[in-house]
Amino acid sequence: GQNIDQPTEMTATEGAIVQINCTYQTSGFNGLFWYQQHAGEAPTFLSYNVLDGLEEKGRFSSFLSRSKGYSYLLLKELQMKDSASYLCAVRDVYGLTGGGNKLTFGTGTQLKVEL
Amino acid sequence: DAGVTQSPTHLIKTRGQHVTLRCSPISGHKSVSWYQQVLGQGPQFIFQYYEKEERGRGNFPDRFSARQFPNYSSELNVNALLLGDSALYLCASSLLGLTGGNTEAFFGQGTRLTVV
Numbered sequence: 001g002q003n004i005d006q007p008t009e010m011t012a013t014e015g016a017i018v019q020i021n022c023t024y025q026t027s028g029f030n031g032l033f034w035y036q037q038h039a040g041e042a043p044t045f046l047s048y049n050v051l052d053g054l055e056e057k058g059r060f061s062s063f064l065s066r067s068k069g070y071s072y073l074l075l076k077e078l079q080m081k082d083s084a085s086y087l088c089a090v091r092d093v094y095g096l097t098g099g100g101n102k103l104t105f106g107t108g109t110q111l112k113v114e115l
Numbered sequence: 116d117a118g119v120t121q122s123p124t125h126l127i128k129t130r131g132q133h134v135t136l137r138c139s140p141i142s143g144h145k146s147v148s149w150y151q152q153v154l155g156q157g158p159q160f161i162f163q164y165y166e167k168e169e170r171g172r173g174n175f176p177d178r179f180s181a182r183q184f185p186n187y188s189s190e191l192n193v194n195a196l197l198l199g200d201s202a203l204y205l206c207a208s209s210l211l212g213l214t215g216g217n218t219e220a221f222f223g224q225g226t227r228l229t230v231v
Binding site: 004033035041042043044045048087089093095096097098099100101102103104105106107108 | 119150157158159165168172173219221
């Protein structure tokens with residue numbers, strides 16, 4: 001089956017660092033994505049990992065351990081505009097026919113950045 | 116370049132009615148996927164189309180159907196609407212769509228469907 005877990009809510013202070021964890025169980029793993037979604041808006045792409053290790057992209061970094069089914073998103077130098085929902089999504093082929101793939105999302109972590 | 120565009124942005128329908136939602140992918144993208152996002156939850160996969168063929172279907176009833184046109188735009192149809200179909204419907208396009216394709220999915224702004 002498929003299962004993706006991430007914390008529901010987190011609160012952090014402007015300028016600080018926050019780590020959002022994600023654990024997953026899935027078949028046919030083909031990459032892990034992190035998306036940011038502000039209220040009422042579309043998810044926007046932040047990062048992609050398919051191999052173990054750390055991917056850094058400006059203030060955002062993402063880590064993947066396939067053997068542990070674990071990823072985290074690290075946000076540095078937090079800004080007020082970083083207040084949003086952060087979605088962990090696994091791309092897989094579980095349950096699909098036809099050669100396609102799909103993203104299976106967690107419920108999202110609502111991050112609140114305070115002064 | 117225009118991003119993924121969806122229409123309409125908002126829609127109110129009555130139980131039992133039918134609805135058609137439309138999506139235009141990013142130019143050059145051949146894969147379109149549809150997702151349903153209920154408030155407070157992550158998006159749930161409904162369909163993927165690649166090169167005009169259905170490549171995957173999520174755990175949704177047969178009231179949900181879709182198709183992809185020669186210009187790669189797509190429609191999502193929902194028949195016999197239920198109150199529980201109220202959600203944000205997201206369309207995502209990507210350059211490739213088959214297993215092993217290594218491109219991100221770009222999401223449209225979504226269609227907010229309210230069933231009353």
